[in-house]
Amino acid sequence: QKEVEQDPGPLSVPEGAIVSLNCTYSNSAFQYFMWYRQYSRKGPELLMYTYSSGNKEDGRFTAQVDKSSKYISLFIRDSQPSDSATYLCAMTSGYALNFGKGTSLLVTP
Amino acid sequence: GAVVSQHPSRVICKSGTSVKIECRSLDFQATTMFWYRQFPKQSLMLMATSNEGSKATYEQGVEKDKFLINHASLTLSTLTVTSAHPEDSSFYICSAPLLAGGNNEQFFGPGTRLTVL
Numbered sequence: 331q332k333e334v335e336q337d338p339g340p341l342s343v344p345e346g347a348i349v350s351l352n353c354t355y356s357n358s359a360f361q362y363f364m365w366y367r368q369y370s371r372k373g374p375e376l377l378m379y380t381y382s383s384g385n386k387e388d389g390r391f392t393a394q395v396d397k398s399s400k401y402i403s404l405f406i407r408d409s410q411p412s413d414s415a416t417y418l419c420a421m422t423s424g425y426a427l428n429f430g431k432g433t434s435l436l437v438t439p
Numbered sequence: 440g441a442v443v444s445q446h447p448s449r450v451i452c453k454s455g456t457s458v459k460i461e462c463r464s465l466d467f468q469a470t471t472m473f474w475y476r477q478f479p480k481q482s483l484m485l486m487a488t489s490n491e492g493s494k495a496t497y498e499q500g501v502e503k504d505k506f507l508i509n510h511a512s513l514t515l516s517t518l519t520v521t522s523a524h525p526e527d528s529s530f531y532i533c534s535a536p537l538l539a540g541g542n543n544e545q546f547f548g549p550g551t552r553l554t555v556l
Binding site for chain 1: 443445471473481482488490507530531534536543544545546547548549550552
């Protein structure tokens, strides 16, 4: 079993929809959680960083962490075609990040 | 967010040659940097941890003699792929944590696409 599980999709939604992206993990030592957005042939861009259970909001993005269930989510409100990308969850207990496989998202106009 | 640059962004080389990739933290110092490799439609796989002033730490299965890492300063780490072969063709990405001590945001470079003919 991989330490971080993420559905690769693809996920296709109409513009304006609410998008829900999720990851589960098995290592209870993970304490720090990140969501990255990666466009094709580009480096990952940090969207959200959180280290506590609960919700963290930044603009149209909300990161949710449930450490008891070992489950994290990223919600995107009012999705735009420019949000079309691969979204990677990542987590760590120290330095090195453990990544999910990434979910490919397509927002259609 | 913090900025991490990589150079070159793309390189094409012949089999058997060596290729050097630079990773720089532009507006912060990084005593630690990480090197990842990403194959098409796959996630990032950690190759090694680069430590300023000491030897790099390699992940299991990564040949340290093939992938030479030098953390020359607090803002520069280099990855040299020695005697490159077609199977080394991949997208190489570096990252650096914003603050020393770990457990904080990591910022990624734009990546280097290596193609070995």
